[in-house]
Amino acid sequence: MPGRSRADSHTTSAAPQKRARRSGFIWRSLCCLVALLLILLPAADAGDRSIWSPATPTADSINSLFLLVIGITGVIFVLVQGALLYFVYRFRRRDPADTAEPPQLYGSRPIELAWTVAPLLTVFVLFLVVVRTVTEIRAAPPSNDALRVTVIGHQWWWEFRYPELGVTTANELHVPVGDDQQPRPIVLDLESADVIHSFWLPRLAGKTDVIPNHVNTMWFETRTAEVYLGQCAEYCGTQHANMLFRVVAETPADFERWVEEQRRPAAVVASAQAGWTLFRDLACLNCHTIRGTTARGTVGPDLTHLMSRATIASGSVPNDREKLIEWVYDAQSLKPGCEMPGMKITREEATSIADYLMTLK
């Protein structure tokens, strides 16, 4: 080969060196493969939040699009990485003393045309299928009989308001299921109280950004009474990962019953008077609303029917007496960084407040 010095430097130490380099290369490749599997495996088995088990036509078309895109890009990945590995191995430097630059080639019209046109076509196909799916799922809901819910993202919990029903709750969105005779689309108006969040319903309707001073809208409809899990899908601060929520899809009759119960104001029962007094005097009412009392704060979740919810701390802690006491005593121990301050109270006082909260059925 012209211009290439091939000094014969095959000494006795070159062979082990070469072997060491090769095994280093194999080890690095194996580590990359294991890391990739570790990232992909949890995504494949996320239980109720799994993107692999869509429960509505909307989620189904998002899933099909995802599989198509992952298929096309997967083939490209294997081709490109395969070629890369082949060339790295086939044209590796065999002689450490050989520092000459290999011959440079310029200007092959067929090759340049091929690698311009092929990616262009691929991107165009991906663009078309994405636009088709987005248009499909953004289309207006199939019925005027929609239930409107205002969703407000807070650091780090979700507020759900039903303006037409006069109901406000947190972290657990109750919706009626529909059927062929009477579809019940749920239209969500998404707002944010602080930073950008993203409302993600993996099995129902994909995700939509929740942006301050801007209302985004999404809708979904479900036919099966079930509890669906959702979560915030845009990093929004320390407790982003614990900004979970549930969608409780229930029969229209169950939903009506739930609405009736949620509309009732709370009453302070005699046995919980001490807890209510502490709640009032410790200024808990500056942040929380309990309808029927003087508590009208809007910073934290509405607690009027706290015990109708299965979880506290935005779906991250079960709602039982023990956890409620812990939460009131030191919320930071359950959800570090959350806006609920430590109230500097004794365990007895926390227990008394929790026992009052337990009466908010």
Ligand code: CUA
């Ligand atoms: Cu809200 Cu992440």
